[in-house]
Amino acid sequence: MKGVPWSVSISAGIRIVLLGQTGVGKSACGNTILGQKVFRSASRMNAVTTEYSEKHATISGRSVSVVDTPGFFDTEMRPGKLMTEIGKSVYLSSPGPHAFIIVFPVNMRITEQEQQIPQQIEMMFGEEVLKYSIIVFTRGDLLEEEPIETLIEKNCTLRHLVQQCGGRFHIFYNKDENNREQVNDLLQKIDSMIEQNGGEHYSNQMFEDAQRYRREEEERKLREEEEHSENTEFTKFFTKYGHHLRMSAFAVGRYELLGDVISACVVGVCHGHVTQHAQTSLCVML
Numbered sequence: 001m002k003g004v005p006w007s008v009s010i011s012a013g014i015r016i017v018l019l020g021q022t023g024v025g026k027s028a029c030g031n032t033i034l035g036q037k038v039f040r041s042a043s044r045m046n047a048v049t050t051e052y053s054e055k056h057a058t059i060s061g062r063s064v065s066v067v068d069t070p071g072f073f074d075t076e077m078r079p080g081k082l083m084t085e086i087g088k089s090v091y092l093s094s095p096g097p098h099a100f101i102i103v104f105p106v107n108m109r110i111t112e113q114e115q116q117i118p119q120q121i122e123m124m125f126g127e128e129v130l131k132y133s134i135i136v137f138t139r140g141d142l143l144e145e146e147p148i149e150t151l152i153e154k155n156c157t158l159r160h161l162v163q164q165c166g167g168r169f170h171i172f173y174n175k176d177e178n179n180r181e182q183v184n185d186l187l188q189k190i191d192s193m194i195e196q197n198g199g200e201h202y203s204n205q206m207f208e209d210a211q212r213y214r215r216e217e218e219e220r221k222l223r224e225e226e227e228h229s230e231n232t233e234f235t236k237f238f239t240k241y242g243h244h245l246r247m248s249a250f251a252v253g254r255y256e257l258l259g260d261v262i263s264a265c266v267v268g269v270c271h272g273h274v275t276q277h278a279q280t281s282l283c284v285m286l
């Protein structure tokens, strides 16, 4: 695909990965895009999707592949296991997705935690990932009065969220299953994004680079923490026992010197005289 303008290969397939917190409507978006109920989507207190899966369909003559994911932002999984899990989304979308869709419901309170989701995605997938990302707001049917554009304009938290993805966003009405216009509009937005990216998609290589960088960063932090804790331990120990140590060092020095003086005296006695200097030193020390 390199070097080929995207508009030339517009009939090419599109690979999409859905990301977002649990229950935001990821699977519902997948079903809307593909025009079929292929992913399980339901209203439940706990997670509905627990496995990664890929489904595809032909839309307006184009092959569209969608990877649905569990909501991994609120997970307590170990970082290593989490990365292996997340990696599945990229490999299922091999050789790599053209678009990551980050899902938020319109009626969700965007707090600092939600605002950090694009950064979390960046940490997981690498710094280039947001060039390939677009935000999709679900539950468009629950919007009251004002259109989403006005809400984004008025609300700086929401604006910041969208700006992190190059200002790209779209609204979905997942309950309006026959509304294909919303899907065609989304695919058009994805096409423009691909064109901006020179026809390139996010790649497995980018994910592996991001993983390596993350591992190195973790190792560096661990080393720093270890060094810091060793220093702290030593400082604590020295503050507590420094005085005793100094005294002991002084005493050892004194005894070593004393040993020298005594041996000088012994040698002196053997040779029939003890020098005045040895005698004075011995008196001072004892």
Ligand SMILES: Nc1nc2c(ncn2[C@@H]2O[C@H](COP(=O)(O)OP(=O)(O)OP(=O)(O)O)[C@@H](O)[C@H]2O)c(=O)[nH]1
Pocket (backbone or CB within 6 Å): 020, 021, 022, 023, 024, 025, 026, 027, 028, 029, 040, 041, 042, 043, 044, 046, 047, 048, 049, 050, 069, 070, 071, 138, 139, 140, 141, 142, 172, 173, 174, 175
């Ligand atoms: N009214 C309305 N409800 C929606 C919309 N999109 C999703 N929902 C509902 O939101 C609930 C959760 O949707 P899911 O698709 O299961 O969400 P998910 O993000 O896949 O959830 P997990 O798999 O648990 O992470 C379901 O009851 C959907 O019907 C929408 O646009 N409008």
Ligand SMILES: [Mg+2]
Pocket (backbone or CB within 6 Å): 026, 027, 028, 040, 041, 048, 049, 068, 069
């Ligand atoms: Mg789901």
